[in-house]
Every structure is written in C-alpha cells, then in structure tokens.
Amino acid sequence: MSxxxxxxxxxxxxxxxxxxxxxxxxxxxxxxAERAAEFAARHGRAPGLxxxxxxxxxxxxxxxxxxxxxxxxxxxxxxxxxxxxxxPEPEILALVHALNHDERVDGILIQLPLPKGxxxxxxxxxxxxxxxxxxxxxxxxxxxAQKRPRLRPCTPYGVIKLAEAxxxxxxxxxxxxxxxxxxxxxxxxxxxxxxxxxxxxxxxGTRDLRAEVERAEVLVAAVGKAGFIPGEWVRPGAAVFDVGxxxxxxxxxxxxxxxxxxxxxxxxxxxxxxxxxxxxxxxLLSNTVDAASLRAGRRE
Ligand code: GUN
Numbered sequence: 001m002s003x004x005x006x007x008x009x010x011x012x013x014x015x016x017x018x019x020x021x022x023x024x025x026x027x028x029x030x031x032x033a034e035r036a037a038e039f040a041a042r043h044g045r046a047p048g049l050x051x052x053x054x055x056x057x058x059x060x061x062x063x064x065x066x067x068x069x070x071x072x073x074x075x076x077x078x079x080x081x082x083x084x085x086x087x088p089e090p091e092i093l094a095l096v097h098a099l100n101h102d103e104r105v106d107g108i109l110i111q112l113p114l115p116k117g118x119x120x121x122x123x124x125x126x127x128x129x130x131x132x133x134x135x136x137x138x139x140x141x142x143x144x145a146q147k148r149p150r151l152r153p154c155t156p157y158g159v160i161k162l163a164e165a166x167x168x169x170x171x172x173x174x175x176x177x178x179x180x181x182x183x184x185x186x187x188x189x190x191x192x193x194x195x196x197x198x199x200x201x202x203x204x205g206t207r208d209l210r211a212e213v214e215r216a217e218v219l220v221a222a223v224g225k226a227g228f229i230p231g232e233w234v235r236p237g238a239a240v241f242d243v244g245x246x247x248x249x250x251x252x253x254x255x256x257x258x259x260x261x262x263x264x265x266x267x268x269x270x271x272x273x274x275x276x277x278x279x280x281x282x283x284l285l286s287n288t289v290d291a292a293s294l295r296a297g298r299r300e
Pocket of ligand 1: 109110111112113134154155183280
C-alpha cells in the first residue's frame with residue numbers, strides 16, 4: 001500500500017486502522033439533509049422515497065425500518081408500502097407503476113428478497129430508472145459499466161466513499177471482490193474498475209480462493225457467510241472492506257472475514273457492525289436527493 005496510515009486514527013486491537021462507516025455515514029447524512037432542505041426550498045416539496053416491503057422477512061424488516069427512519073431524519077418524505085407475502089405479482093407491478101407516476105416520489109426501493117413465486121427481475125425492471133435509487137435497473141448498471149455512472153448501487157458506492165473519506169487511493173491497486181451477486185459483487189467490480197483498480201472477482205467457480213485473496217491489496221468480501229474468509233489469508237498491509245452482516249448462533253453480528261486475525265495483518269479494515277451497513281443507508285439517501293435533482297433538472 002502506498003498510503004501511509006495516520007497515527008491519530010483509531011485502530012483495531014490488531015493494529016489496522018478502523019474504517020469507521022458509522023462516522024463517515026453521519027457526515028454524508030448531514031450533507032444529504034442540507035441538500036434535501038435546499039431542494040425543498042427551491043421546489044416547494046421535500047424529496048420523497050418509497051420503500052416497498054413484500055412479506056415479513058425479519059432481517060428485511062430491520063433494514064426497512066432503518067431506511068425509513070433515516071430518510072425522515074434527513075428531511076426526506078418516506079412513503080411506506082408493506083404488502084403481505086401472498087401479494088400476486090401483478091399487484092406488486094401495479095404499485096410500482098403507480099409510484100413511477102407519483103410526482104411526490106423521487107426514489108423507489110423494493111426490498112429484496114421478494115417472496116418465492118414473484119419474479120424479482122420483472123419487478124425491479126419495472127422501476128423507472130430515474131427513480132431507481134438502488135441502482136439495480138439494467139440501465140443504471142449499464143451506465144456504470146460504461147463509466148458514466150448515474151444512480152449507483154448503494155453498498156459498492158459506500159465502499160468507494162468510505163475509501164475516499166480516509167484518503168485511500170484505489171488507483172492501481174490489485175482489488176479482489178469475493179462474491180458476484182447483482183446487489184454487491186458485480187457492481188462493486190464495476191466501481192473498482194471506475195476507480196482504476198485492477199479487479200478480480202471470485203465466486204463459486206473460483207479454483208483457488210486463498211491464492212486470490214492473498215494477492216489482494218484491496219479485499220471486498222460480499223459472501224454472506226460468517227468468517228468465510230480466514231483472517232490469515234489477508235495480505236499484510238491490505239485494505240479490507242467487509243460487506244457481510246451475519247448473525248452467529250450466540251446472536252453476535254460478524255462479517256465474512258475473520259476479524260481479529262485480519263486486523264493484525266491489514267492496514268485498514270471495516271468493523272462489523274459499523275462499517276458498510278451505515279454507509280449503505282447513507283448512500284441510499286444521497287441517491288434519493290440525486291434522483292430528485294436529476295428529475296427536477298429534466299423538467300426545467
Ligand atoms: N436486500 C439486501 N440488500 C439490499 C439492498 O441494498 N437493496 C434492496 N432493495 N434490497 C436489499
């Protein structure tokens with residue numbers, strides 16, 4: 001790593017600098033609140049975010065509650081739509097169409113996973129790309145792939161913002177993403193490419209995961225399995241971004257990377273909780289104000 005860690009920053013017991021997502025997210029949210037207030041003063045209404053939950057997946061319910069509460073705190077109007085798990089797909093699609101045409105709504109978030117039997121791709125594709133604050137619509141993914149990002153997936157965008165906040169320059173670094181989901185792994189690879197890292201993506205087809213991780217100067221873990229990547233695999237001096245939020249049998253929240261050993265080897269590491277979780281919500285709010293401004297700009 002070329003960046004030299006500042007001595008004054010808080011460190012994990014192992015020595016790595018803690019990338020404090022909670023603190024950086026609070027700063028992003030304060031900026032969002034200022035921009036939301038400016039938008040409201042100019043347009044006579046606050047930006048609006050609709051959060052749709054279908055069914056009652058307990059983890060989703062926690063995330064959705066946090067998203068709604070954080071929006072209101074940032075001066076964004078929250079539109080809550082909670083549908084039973086048995087809701088037929090055409091009814092979900094009808095709600096999406098209504099939200100697409102509702103002028104008070106600037107952002108639409110459909111919490112995933114959707115219940116079995118609902119075609120999630122069809123539902124996500126129905127969201128107006130201009131209101132796609134998750135950045136999951138193929139148009140927004142395609143724009144990111146073509147290095148002209150518009151609305152960017154929140155967790156990968158949060159990784160980039162967190163790195164920026166600590167002056168961690170990603171250009172030229174060998175970055176490895178573990179996990180190739182549409183929500184995190186794939187858009188993360190596109191974000192790192194945009195930041196001019198040299199990018200590797202690992203997935204269930206990867207032959208020698210350990211060798212790939214050991215090479216990584218920047219490691220992003222997005223697997224969703226507690227301690228899936230042993231800390232011993234982390235390259236000395238690496239920056240580790242752990243997207244996993246897993247609950248252990250004893251009820252503790254842990255990431256995908258074995259934290260204690262990783263923190264002895266890494267130069268920078270995100271805690272779980274308090275790393276990418278708060279950053280994801282902050283970037284959602286930021287995207288909502290971006291969407292509101294983009295939409296207003298189109299009308300002017
Ligand atoms: N489920 C898990 N993460 C996410 C996310 O970032 N957005 C949505 N919509 N659903 C999720």
